[in-house]
Amino acid sequence: MESYKREFIQFLESAGVLKFGDFTAKSGRKIPYFINAGDIKTGDQIAKLGEFYAKAYLEKVGNKKTVLYGPAYKGIPIAVSAACALSKHGLDLPFFFNRKEEKDHGEGGVFVGYKPQAGDEIVIVEDVITAGTAIRESMENMRSLEGARVVATFVMVDRKEKGKGEDGKSAMAEVEAEFGFPVYSVVDVYDIIEYLEEDEKNAENVQRIKNYLSVNGAK
Numbered sequence: 021m022e023s024y025k026r027e028f029i030q031f032l033e034s035a036g037v038l039k040f041g042d043f044t045a046k047s048g049r050k051i052p053y054f055i056n057a058g059d060i061k062t063g064d065q066i067a068k069l070g071e072f073y074a075k076a077y078l079e080k081v082g083n084k085k086t087v088l089y090g091p092a093y094k095g096i097p098i099a100v101s102a103a104c105a106l107s108k109h110g111l112d113l114p115f116f117f118n119r120k121e122e123k124d125h126g127e128g129g130v131f132v133g134y135k136p137q138a139g140d141e142i143v144i145v146e147d148v149i150t151a152g153t154a155i156r157e158s159m160e161n162m163r164s165l166e167g168a169r170v171v172a173t174f175v176m177v178d179r180k181e182k183g184k185g186e187d188g189k190s191a192m193a194e195v196e197a198e199f200g201f202p203v204y205s206v207v208d209v210y211d212i213i214e215y216l217e218e219d220e221k222n223a224e225n226v227q228r229i230k231n232y233l234s235v236n237g238a239k
Contacts, residue, residue, distance in 0.1 A: 021211060021214050021215065024072075024075070025206070025207045025211050025215075026215060028072055028176075028206050028207055029207060029211065029212055029215045030215075031068055031069075031072070032055070032176070032177075035059060035060060035061075035065045035069075036059040037055060037056055037057060037059050037060060037176075038053065038054075038055055038212070039053065039054045039056065039059075040052065040053050040054075040225045040228075041053075041054070046153050046154060047153055049181075049236060051232060052225070052228040052229050052231075052232050053209075053212070053225070053228075053229055055147055055148045055176055055177050056094075056147070057069070057094040057095075057097070057098060057147035057176070058093070058094050060097065066097055066101045067101060067104070067105070069098065069101055070098070070100075070101025070102045070103075070104055070105035071101075071105045072176075072206055073098060073101070073102040073105065073145060073174055073206070074102055074105035074106045074108075074109060076174055076204060076206050077102065077106060077143070077174060078106075078109060078111075080172065080174075080202075080204050081143070081172060083110075083111055084141075085111070085113065086113060086140075086141045086142060086143045086171065086172075087113065087114050087115065087116065087134060087136055087140050087141065087142045087143070087168070088102055088103055088113050088114070088115040088116075088142075088143055088145055089115070089116055089117065089118075089142050089143065089144050089145070089158070089162070089170075090115065090116075090117040090144075090145055090146075091117065091118060091144065091146060091154060091157070091158045091161075092117055092118050092119060092120050093120075094146070094147050095117065095144070095145055095146050095147070096117045098145045098146070098147065099115045099116075099117060099145050100115060102115075102145055102174075103115045114133070114134035115133055115134060116131050116132060116133030116134045116135070116136065117131070117132055117133055118130050118131055118132070118158075118161050119131070119132060130161060130164075131161075136165045136168035137167070137168065138166060138167025138168065139167055139168070140167075140168040140169075141168070141169060141170075141171040142162070142165075142168055142169065142170045142171065143170070143171060143172045143173070143174065144158055144170060144172070144173040144174070145173075145174050145175075146158075146173060146174070146175045147175060147176050147177075148175050148176055148177050148179060149173075149175050149178070149179065149191050149192055149195065149203065152183055152184070152191040152192070152194055152195045152198075155173060155195050155199075155203075156195075156198075159199060170199065170201050171201050172201050172202050172203070172204065173195070173201065173202075173203045173204070174203075174204050174205070174206075175203065175204070175205050175206075176205065176206055176207070177205055177206070177207055177208060177209065177212070178190075178192055178203075178205035178207075178208035178209065179191070179208075179209050180208055180209045180210065180233065180237055180238055181233075181236045181237060181238060182236060182237065182238045182239070183195075183238075187239075188238060188239035189238060189239070190238030191238075192205075193238070209229065209233065212229070213226055213229060213230065216229075
């Protein structure tokens, strides 16, 4: 395993972002592990998370100027921290996020921050994709942005789970096919399994994740 992947998984675990147990995903699936960016609670932690996203961005997109979009609520601090980290690498990107409910007073509207213009290319930064539900909600929100388009999505972890179709394709592959942009992840669930297998005390969690993937894993 590449060192940065191990470093990232160790960070997720130490920050309490990666948990093991019994959880329910946004898709409604019962899952044996959970990735929750909402458990990032300190300035140091969010700065480190932003740096991992920045490294992934620079690796996949390069120094290209885009606009970062963080879906409410967990995507908001990710977008801010990634923008701050990228600025330290000499890439100053604008960012924006959405409200859960459209505001009908003041400046109004559903978005806060930078107002995307025609020709802008948008990069969504999220925590995870399970069945693609949150990404589809984001795309629905952005239908009002005339002339701007989403060119990529970045997430912490690719769960490697099948999406909504009956062909067994992964949720990430479905999103890519449906909307025509790539979805990148810092690590995937098999990286997490490999990391856990380095310590025998994790055997039960490893087996539970493997059992889950045998039913819900993408082909």
